[in-house]
Amino acid sequence: MTSNKPKILIFIDWFLPGNKAGGPIRSVSNIIKHLHQEYDFYIFTRDRDLNDNNAYDSIKINEWQKVDDTYHIFYTSPKYLSFSNIKKLIKSQSFDIIYFNSLFSLWFTIIPLVILKPLKNKAKRILAPRGMLGKGALALKKTKKNIFLKSAKLLSLYKNIIWHTSTPQESNEVKNIFGNGSITISAINIPSILNSKPNIKKEQGVLKLFFLSRISDKKNLKFAIQILNQIKTNTIDFDIFGPIEDENYWNICNSEISKLSKNIQVNYKGILAQNEIEQTLPNYHFLFLPTKHENFGYVIAESLSCGCPVIISNQTPWRDLENKKIGWDIDLADKQKYIQTIQECIAMDNEHYQQMSKLSKAYVSKMINESNILEPYRKLFKV
Numbered sequence: 139m140t141s142n143k144p145k146i147l148i149f150i151d152w153f154l155p156g157n158k159a160g161g162p163i164r165s166v167s168n169i170i171k172h173l174h175q176e177y178d179f180y181i182f183t184r185d186r187d188l189n190d191n192n193a194y195d196s197i198k199i200n201e202w203q204k205v206d207d208t209y210h211i212f213y214t215s216p217k218y219l220s221f222s223n224i225k226k227l228i229k230s231q232s233f234d235i236i237y238f239n240s241l242f243s244l245w246f247t248i249i250p251l252v253i254l255k256p257l258k259n260k261a262k263r264i265l266a267p268r269g270m271l272g273k274g275a276l277a278l279k280k281t282k283k284n285i286f287l288k289s290a291k292l293l294s295l296y297k298n299i300i301w302h303t304s305t306p307q308e309s310n311e312v313k314n315i316f317g318n319g320s321i322t323i324s325a326i327n328i329p330s331i332l333n334s335k336p337n338i339k340k341e342q343g344v345l346k347l348f349f350l351s352r353i354s355d356k357k358n359l360k361f362a363i364q365i366l367n368q369i370k371t372n373t374i375d376f377d378i379f380g381p382i383e384d385e386n387y388w389n390i391c392n393s394e395i396s397k398l399s400k401n402i403q404v405n406y407k408g409i410l411a412q413n414e415i416e417q418t419l420p421n422y423h424f425l426f427l428p429t430k431h432e433n434f435g436y437v438i439a440e441s442l443s444c445g446c447p448v449i450i451s452n453q454t455p456w457r458d459l460e461n462k463k464i465g466w467d468i469d470l471a472d473k474q475k476y477i478q479t480i481q482e483c484i485a486m487d488n489e490h491y492q493q494m495s496k497l498s499k500a501y502v503s504k505m506i507n508e509s510n511i512l513e514p515y516r517k518l519f520k521v
Contacts, residue, residue: 269433
């Protein structure tokens with residue numbers, strides 16, 4: 139039986155069962171989870187996780203397959219990736235929408251857009267920049283990105299694109315780069331409500347922190363370690379979760395860890411699978427993530443949902459946290475404020491902490507239940 143639902147082809151470098159690429163995977167999987175009854179989703183993605191040499195176990199490669207009557211997926215091998223094969227894939231069905239989940243991806247955005255330019259393809263084209271146009275993100279590999287963006291504008295690569303932004307701020311970032319005529323639709327990323335176990339007690343003089351993200355310059359782990367190096371008394375446990383994306387950066391972080399006082403214990407815990415998050419995070423008091431930029435920050439939402447308040451930078455959409463009593467968003471230039479905040483958290487008693495924990499859970503739940511969060515997606519996917 140043929141479906142009358144609009145067909146959406148999604149290009150994304152990495153998808154389930156992968157998790158090393160972090161937020162973008164959760165962004166797309168949550169869209170599908172909530173809207174698969176209204177749209178037919180077709181996902182074109184790699185057959186392996188970020189930086190892995192081997193394909194996922196027990197998957198079919200280079201052919202369409204259906205998953206749980208929810209979406210269709212095509213896991214491409216590295217050898218399959220070619221101009222002609224992607225062109226064949228785009229022309230294989232009458233897709234109503236083609237959705238790109240990255241700005242700079244060669245095989246999953248740039249080449250498909252080049253293929254589409256001369257084709258008489260009427261599919262609506264949507265691109266989610268996923269925070270790649272923020273100042274903090276553009277500052278990394280700045281020269282290379284500037285050259286690419288100038289070239290892309292000259293070639294009109296992103297002409298006729300609808301930009302899926304996560305916040306009004308990201309809409310402004312798009313217009314600053316591509317002009318005020320750019321069409322943007324802001325649809326906030328859909329967080330998950332996690333059914334976590336009760337949070338641990340908070341003893342005065344003891345602090346358990348965690349970092350959960352890709353280990354790279356953008357996520358700013360080195361800065362977090364340097365802040366902790368200013369705390370010379372009391373007991374701090376700092377556990378690090380996430381894939382090591384940049385080995386050189388990780389070596390620099392290890393060098394900083396070696397300088398820490400004995401009162402601070404740092405452990406690298408490896409990659410935390412998505413299905414382990416809700417049982418793991420309540421073992422900690424706070425997320426410590428002084429990131430240089432996030433267009434959303436799934437780990438922030440998940441931490442709050444698990445009842446863990448957050449200590450983050452002011453380079454995310456999660457703002458005014460101190461007034462909301464669910465954490466702190468601090469200017470990266472104000473190192474003294476970070477130090478004072480860590481000291482405040484060390485001194486915090488259990489009653490104060492449990493109140494923050496309760497408010498954190500309630501904040502995410504309210505955000506989802508009261509924001510009519512799916513309506514902007516229906517506007518985005520209107521054909």
